[in-house]
Every structure is written in C-alpha cells, then in structure tokens.
Amino acid sequence: MQNKILLVDDEPAFRELAGRWLAKQDYHVKAVGSLEESREAIGKFDADLVLLDLSMPPHFDPQVTLDAMPEFEGRPVIIITGHADRELALKAVELGAWDFIAKPIDPDMLAVVVRRAITxxxxxxELNQLKQSTQQTQGAASYIGHSVSSQKIRALIERIAPTNVRVLVTGPSGTGKEVISRALHDLSLRASKAFVSVHCGAIPADLLESELFGYVKGAFTGAEKDKVGLLSLADGGTLFLDEIGEMPLAMQVKLLRVLQEGTFFPVGGREQKHIDIRVVSATNADLLSKVQEGSFREDLYYRIKGVNIETQALxxxxxxxxxxxxxxxxxLETQQSKTLQLSSEAMQWFREQAWQGNVRELRNALESVASISPTGRMTMEDIQLLYPSDDIASNRQASNSSSSSEITLDEQVRELEIRLIHNALEKHQGNRTQAAKQLGISRQGLIKKIERYGL
Known part of the structure; x- marks a missing residue:
C-alpha cells in the first residue's frame, strides 16, 4: 500500500517538481498551495506525513505556520524553508516537527528524510496495534478459571469492555472483583488513561468528599494549597469504587450528581469541574437489601448498575x-527465580479445602507454603508445618459437607479422573506416554484430558 504525503507549498513549480520526485519513490502525493487548502485536505486525504513550507500566503509569517502544526493531528511534519535559519529550525523541532530541510532541496536528501519519518x-x-492486541489477549484472561461461570464472565468482559456502560461487580470477598474491573479498563478505549481505585469503606466519611472531589486552598483548616481529587485523576479513564455499599448516604447524594451531570465542585471551590469517566463499582453486600433498609439510595443503585457481573465463591x-x-x-517462580511444583498430595489438599476467603486465601496459602519449601517442590509435610492436622481435617470436612450434596455424578467422575491423572504423571515424572499406558488410554486422549482440566 502506498504511503500518502500532503505537500503544502505556495510555489507551483516546486510542488510539481517535488511531487514527481516523491512519486518516483512510490508515494501518493497531494499538493496544495496554502494553509487553508491544507485544512480542507487533511480530513479527506489521510496523509501519513506532511511537507510544510514555513512561509505561506497570505501572511508569509513563519509563526503562523508553526502555530498550525497541531492541526495535522499527530502526523509527522517536515518543515521546508527557503532560508537556512537555525533558530527557526530549532523552534520547529521544539514544537513537534519531525525534521527541517532547506531549499534548494537535494532530492536524495528529501527521500531519506521522508523515508525515515514514515518508517x-x-x-x-504497529507497536500501538501490538499493545492493543496484547491487552485484548491478557485483559479478560486475567480472570482465571475453566468453570462455566468463569468462562461466562470472561465473555461478558470482552463484550462490554469497549463500551461506556457502567458496571456493578458483585460477589463474595476475594473472588476477583478488582481483577474484573481492571480487565474492563484494559480492554476499553480508555486504557491509555488512568485506572483510579477508591475503597469506599477504607476512607473516613469526613475525608471521602475531599479525597474524591479535591479541595481549594483555605477550604478548611490545614488546606494550605489546592489538591486535585481522585475524580479529576480519573478524567478520561475509569473510576473503580470498591465496596460502594459502605459509602455514607451524604456522599451517595453527591456522587449521584456527578454521575447525572458529569460535573462537581472541589471542596471550598466555586469553579465547576467537568469530567468524563467510566464508573465501575463493586460490593460484597446485597445492595437491594440496603436500599430497602434505607442505607443505600435506590436512584444511585440504578445509576451504577448498568450491567451486573456476579462472581462465585471458589x-x-x-x-x-x-x-x-x-x-x-x-x-511466584518469576519472583523467586526458581522452579516450583506441587506434589500430587499437596495439589489434592489444595483442591479439597473450603477456601472461605476464596481466591485471595488460596493465593496467600500457596505463597506461605512456597516460602517454607526447601526444594521448591511443595509436599504435605510443608503444608502440615503451617496447617495443623486438626485444621486440615476440619477444613476438608467443611468443604465436603458444603459441596457433597451439590456435586453431580459427572463432577465426581471428573474429580476422580483428575486425581488419577495427577498420580500417574507424578509417578512417571511427567512422562505422558507412560502415564497414558498406566491409565489405559492413548497418549492423545491423555493430552486432551490434561487440556480439558487445565492440568
């Protein structure tokens, strides 16, 4: 595909000559004779680069031309002048010009400068496209899991992330609500802007307003200078309101006004601030119950609940x-620079626990066991040093009692298959051919089961 160059110069002879030079280099050139014509052309002719004469009619004032550079919307601009003026060259580069070339122009030099700028x-x-592609690959995938509910959540993240719809993430503590919120931001059109997280229950009620809205100097005792609030920091990006159910009623009224109008006043300020933010909220509370008991505003509930994503307990x-x-x-391997493994018994222990703290508790437990494992291969001996046998038994019993009545025959068969595959792989040190022979299935069949169960 030909790269496009917009040539802006008031000399017809130069436009024709330079156009020919560049066409021989396989560029598509559009030549215009004034800044006014360039303003009309830039929208229609999607140029990859602009060649801009420094002295243009009707003003013939270099400053007017330099002031017009932002109108070319981030495209590289090469300044052309009939005067080898070093000060103007430096000024043009400081203002964002890619390069500076003086007339009479050497065709070979022009070709080199243009080629470097377009390259x-x-x-x-391409780098921006790669970053966006990487974000799309990693964003939703950061919510990990093979369960049906995890797959549905990832699919929903991918579908709604590019929109501006407000999202309410609900579910037990430790189930990845902030992970979901960050994924929504990373996959959105706001990904290049800030992701600002606010824990509504961690900030004292009397400080929450000034933290969110900021304040002006002299607003209260101790306000010795202006402070930018978290709302302003999130402008253009995403504001994550964690545990929004703990927000005081007085603050709920003020937040509602922000969501309705997109404006607010800093504490003690008279100048209205305008913001453009996407709000993602999270809570482990039943907000509808809070609405009924009067501790959460109904109008705010329906403002923040555009789409509800509900997480499940582990x-x-x-x-x-x-x-x-x-x-x-x-x-952990990246952090500790060593190989880490779980024995089949240790893996089974992790699978059998109740994990009342959910994913957060699971991760903390694994990190604790890894920290005391002398070889990096974690065994039941390592686990028992941290978790007494009584605790293990009671935890397993809690897990079994909470799930045995709900687990279907298919799920129990799956659990048994996973345990047998783990044991076979452990026995044969990861050799899939030998493990498959022990299990009485083909190697390809074993590989499919390993992929299906995420082993």
Whole structure:
C-alpha cells in the first residue's frame, strides 16, 4: 500500500517538481498551495506525513505556520524553508516537527528524510496495534478459571469492555472483583488513561468528599494549597469504587450528581469541574437489601448498575483451583527465580479445602507454603508445618459437607479422573506416554484430558 504525503507549498513549480520526485519513490502525493487548502485536505486525504513550507500566503509569517502544526493531528511534519535559519529550525523541532530541510532541496536528501519519518510512524502504529492486541489477549484472561461461570464472565468482559456502560461487580470477598474491573479498563478505549481505585469503606466519611472531589486552598483548616481529587485523576479513564455499599448516604447524594451531570465542585471551590469517566463499582453486600433498609439510595443503585457481573465463591467452582494454582506458581517462580511444583498430595489438599476467603486465601496459602519449601517442590509435610492436622481435617470436612450434596455424578467422575491423572504423571515424572499406558488410554486422549482440566 502506498504511503500518502500532503505537500503544502505556495510555489507551483516546486510542488510539481517535488511531487514527481516523491512519486518516483512510490508515494501518493497531494499538493496544495496554502494553509487553508491544507485544512480542507487533511480530513479527506489521510496523509501519513506532511511537507510544510514555513512561509505561506497570505501572511508569509513563519509563526503562523508553526502555530498550525497541531492541526495535522499527530502526523509527522517536515518543515521546508527557503532560508537556512537555525533558530527557526530549532523552534520547529521544539514544537513537534519531525525534521527541517532547506531549499534548494537535494532530492536524495528529501527521500531519506521522508523515508525515515514514515518508517518511524509505521513502527509506532504497529507497536500501538501490538499493545492493543496484547491487552485484548491478557485483559479478560486475567480472570482465571475453566468453570462455566468463569468462562461466562470472561465473555461478558470482552463484550462490554469497549463500551461506556457502567458496571456493578458483585460477589463474595476475594473472588476477583478488582481483577474484573481492571480487565474492563484494559480492554476499553480508555486504557491509555488512568485506572483510579477508591475503597469506599477504607476512607473516613469526613475525608471521602475531599479525597474524591479535591479541595481549594483555605477550604478548611490545614488546606494550605489546592489538591486535585481522585475524580479529576480519573478524567478520561475509569473510576473503580470498591465496596460502594459502605459509602455514607451524604456522599451517595453527591456522587449521584456527578454521575447525572458529569460535573462537581472541589471542596471550598466555586469553579465547576467537568469530567468524563467510566464508573465501575463493586460490593460484597446485597445492595437491594440496603436500599430497602434505607442505607443505600435506590436512584444511585440504578445509576451504577448498568450491567451486573456476579462472581462465585471458589467453593462453587473448585475446578478452577488447579488453573489458579498454575497461574500463581508461574508468578511466584518469576519472583523467586526458581522452579516450583506441587506434589500430587499437596495439589489434592489444595483442591479439597473450603477456601472461605476464596481466591485471595488460596493465593496467600500457596505463597506461605512456597516460602517454607526447601526444594521448591511443595509436599504435605510443608503444608502440615503451617496447617495443623486438626485444621486440615476440619477444613476438608467443611468443604465436603458444603459441596457433597451439590456435586453431580459427572463432577465426581471428573474429580476422580483428575486425581488419577495427577498420580500417574507424578509417578512417571511427567512422562505422558507412560502415564497414558498406566491409565489405559492413548497418549492423545491423555493430552486432551490434561487440556480439558487445565492440568
């Protein structure tokens, strides 16, 4: 595909000559004779680069031309002048020009300068596309799990992230509500802007307003200078309101006004601030119950609940435990610069616990066991040093009692298959051919089961 160049110069002879030079280099050139014509052309002719004469009619004032550079919307601009003026050259570069070239122009020099500028622009564009692609690959995938509920959440994240719809993430503590919120931001059109997290219950009620809205100097005792609030920091990006159910009623009224109008006043200020933010909220509370009891405003509830994403307790999706452990182990290996493994018994222990603290508790437990493992291969001996046998038994019993009545025959068969595959792989040190022979299935069949169960 031909790269496009917009040539802006008031000399017809030069436009024709330079146009020919550049066309021989396989560029598509559009030549215009004034800044006014360039303003009309830039929208229709999607140029990759602009060649801009410094002295243009009707003013013939270099400053007017320099002031017009932002109108070319980030495209590289090469300034052309009939005067080899070093000060103007430096000024043009300071204002964002890619380069500076003086008339009479050497065609070879012009070709080199143009080629370098377009190559840089092309590489930057490809890098941005790669970053966006990486974000799309990693964003929703950061919510880890093979369970049906985890897959549904990832699909929903991918679908609504590019929109501006407000999202309410609900579910037990430790189930990844902030992970979901960050994924929504990373996959959105706001990804290049800030992701600002506010824990509504961690900030005292009398300080929450000034933290969110900021304040002006002299607003209260101790306000010795202006302070920018978290709302302003999130402008253009995403504001994550964690545990919004703990927000005081007085603050709920003020937040509602922000969501309705997109404006607010800093504490003690008279100048209205305008913001453009996407709000993602999270809570482990039943907000509708709070609405009924009068501790949460109904109008605010429906403002923040555009789409509701509900997370499940880890005990309700135990098939996600091995996948989560794999991800956490990789992260720990990077931190500790050593290989980490779980014995089959240790893996089974992790799978059988109740994990009332959910994913957060699972991760903390794994990190604790890894920290005391002398070889990096975690065994039941390591686990028993941290978790007494009574605790293990009671935890397992709690897990079994909470799930045995709900687990279907298919799920019990899956649990048994996973345990047998783990034992076979452990016995044969990861050799899949030998493990498959022990299990009485083909190697390809074993590989499919390993992929299916995320082992």
């Amino acid at each position: 840089k622009t092309t590489l930057e564009r 005990s309700e999706r135990l098939e996600d435990v091995p996948v989560l452990l794999q991800a956490f182990l990789k992260h």
